Amino acid sequence: MVFCGKxxxxxxxxxxxxxxxxxxxxxxxxxxxxxxxxxxxxxTEQLRIRDESKNIKRKTMSQGQKQKQLKxxxxxxxxxxxxxxxxxxxxAFFANYVTGSKANSWDFLEVYYNAADAPDYLKTSIDAVxxxxxxxxxxxxxxxRLAKEKYVSALSLTTKALRSPEIARKDSALxxxxxxxxxEKIMNxxxxxxxxxxxxxHVNGALTLVKLxxxxxxxxxxxxxxxxxxxxxxxxxxVASGSPVPNDLTNLWSYAGSQLKTKAxxxxxxxxxxxxxxxxxxxxxxxxxxxxxxIALSVELDARLSALTVDMPPLWQYKTIIVNSKSERILDYxxxxxxxxxxxxxxNVIRLVRIxxxxxxxxxxxxxxxxxxxxxxxxxxxxxxxxxERMSHEICASxxxxxxxxxxxxxxxxxxxxVNVMTLENSRHSSARAVIHTHxxxxxxxxxxxxxxxxxxGRARGVAKPLREWVxxxxxxxxxxxxxxxxxxxxxxxxxxxxxxPWTIYAILGSYAFAA
Numbered sequence: 304m305v306f307c308g309k310x311x312x313x314x315x316x317x318x319x320x321x322x323x324x325x326x327x328x329x330x331x332x333x334x335x336x337x338x339x340x341x342x343x344x345x346x347t348e349q350l351r352i353r354d355e356s357k358n359i360k361r362k363t364m365s366q367g368q369k370q371k372q373l374k375x376x377x378x379x380x381x382x383x384x385x386x387x388x389x390x391x392x393x394x395a396f397f398a399n400y401v402t403g404s405k406a407n408s409w410d411f412l413e414v415y416y417n418a419a420d421a422p423d424y425l426k427t428s429i430d431a432v433x434x435x436x437x438x439x440x441x442x443x444x445x446x447x448r449l450a451k452e453k454y455v456s457a458l459s460l461t462t463k464a465l466r467s468p469e470i471a472r473k474d475s476a477l478x479x480x481x482x483x484x485x486x487e488k489i490m491n492x493x494x495x496x497x498x499x500x501x502x503x504x505h506v507n508g509a510l511t512l513v514k515l516x517x518x519x520x521x522x523x524x525x526x527x528x529x530x531x532x533x534x535x536x537x538x539x540x541x542v543a544s545g546s547p548v549p550n551d552l553t554n555l556w557s558y559a560g561s562q563l564k565t566k567a568x569x570x571x572x573x574x575x576x577x578x579x580x581x582x583x584x585x586x587x588x589x590x591x592x593x594x595x596x597x598i599a600l601s602v603e604l605d606a607r608l609s610a611l612t613v614d615m616p617p618l619w620q621y622k623t624i625i626v627n628s629k630s631e632r633i634l635d636y637x638x639x640x641x642x643x644x645x646x647x648x649x650x651n652v653i654r655l656v657r658i659x660x661x662x663x664x665x666x667x668x669x670x671x672x673x674x675x676x677x678x679x680x681x682x683x684x685x686x687x688x689x690x691x692e693r694m695s696h697e698i699c700a701s702x703x704x705x706x707x708x709x710x711x712x713x714x715x716x717x718x719x720x721x722v723n724v725m726t727l728e729n730s731r732h733s734s735a736r737a738v739i740h741t742h743x744x745x746x747x748x749x750x751x752x753x754x755x756x757x758x759x760x761g762r763a764r765g766v767a768k769p770l771r772e773w774v775x776x777x778x779x780x781x782x783x784x785x786x787x788x789x790x791x792x793x794x795x796x797x798x799x800x801x802x803x804x805p806w807t808i809y810a811i812l813g814s815y816a817f818a819a
């Protein structure tokens with residue numbers, strides 16, 4: 304350090320003007336003469352300069368060490384390496400379709416959870432479906448592109464494998480056909496384009512493999528569950544495409560029923576009636592029967608569907624909950640509570656088929672030569688409209704149990720670590736509160752289950768305007784709250800009049816890929 308001289312005791316004014324300060328007790332003479340306030344004198348002991356370099360260096364190093372330790376503390380410890388998109392997709396697919404639910408209809412794939420246990424053509428098919436499923440959920444273009452590449456590869460591998468009669472008779476070959484069909488339904492590009500063959504290509508191939516193997520080759524619970532999965536998929540394809548039910552499917556269904564105790568199963572009985580509906584729809588579309596006969600058979604089938612709801616077992620019954628205040632998620636101050644989504648789905652399939660049946664009765668009655676629009680049949684037409692309206696309201700009442708995260712569906716969502724509480728204006732209880740939350744895979748599946756019936760109800764013939772508007776609002780809500788893009792597409796169709804064929808909407812929504 305450089306010594307610049309002894310520090311001055313002079314007052315501030317004298318130091319600034321560089322005057323000699325006489326340090327008088329009250330005030331220096333210079334300040335008195337200038338009639339200025341004297342600021343007083345400095346204590347030079349307090350101004351003594353010390354070398355604090357070592358202390359400053361020590362403090363600086365100490366602070367730097369603390370900051371370094373703080374950064375290390377704040378950085379999270381690496382728990383695991385990032386999984387590839389293929390691995391994430393594989394786990395997501397099995398969680399949703401195979402192991403995630405007691406009533407899951409793809410649980411027969413569980414033995415292939417370890418990819419090493421699956422032949423290449425089956426593993427590649429699972430990869431394709433898994434990537435298609437994940438990309439549809441997170442809207443990943445990369446995932447969709449990889450899924451298509453895997454699908455093309457799976458087709459090639461499967462074609463080569465099926466050249467061997469031995470492999471064609473294995474479970475893995477049949478499962479591959481079902482998975483390739485599931486891929487088509489998830490991606491649904493061919494279905495959206497109106498290609499009716501896309502509905503049945505792979506399921507017909509699977510049916511051919513069953514015939515090659517023979518029904519006697521399917522023994523045991525898991526083998527029969529594979530047959531049931533194939534039967535339901537093929538039946539839905541027939542209904543949606545307007546195709547007749549193949550005799551081989553009827554035989555397959557009868558065989559599975561003879562091996563299982565199915566008489567008291569509502570879902571089984573409904574599937575049998577759906578076969579009747581599929582054939583009836585095909586016959587009128589292809590002019591195989593007269594309008595009068597079609598109307599008579601439709602009325603008969605509607606009565607059988609109605610009777611099925613009367614005979615529901617106690618565990619399949621639902622409970623109607625009355626609410627006292629208005630809610631945006633609930634129509635007409637009540638909603639229905641079901642055991643689970645599978646029970647809800649069975650009830651809603653009955654309702655939507657009855658709506659479509661009764662609408663077709665209205666359409667074809669105007670073409671009837673028997674004069675169904677005559678005054679004597681006015682009461683009949685009133686009952687038809689009444690059926691449509693009642694079924695539509697019942698479908699709407701099934702939705703809040705799964706969609707109303709503020710109240711009725713609160714047990715379904717997953718609350719995050721950081722909870723942000725907010726009051727909802729449209730809550731059915733003034734004290735109800737909602738939290739920032741996410742939705743589990745199971746909860747998402749619940750929503751998909753009610754989306755197609757909700758469309759059928761919203762565009763149904765003769766329903767009141769408030770119901771239609773309520774359905775549109777629910778689609779807006781589902782699109783935003785549950786982040787389901789397809790809901791927005793369907794909502795736009797409804798807003799434009801809802802003239803699209805219901806089975807086209809069924810394809811847009813992924814058909815049975817997300818809600819079977």
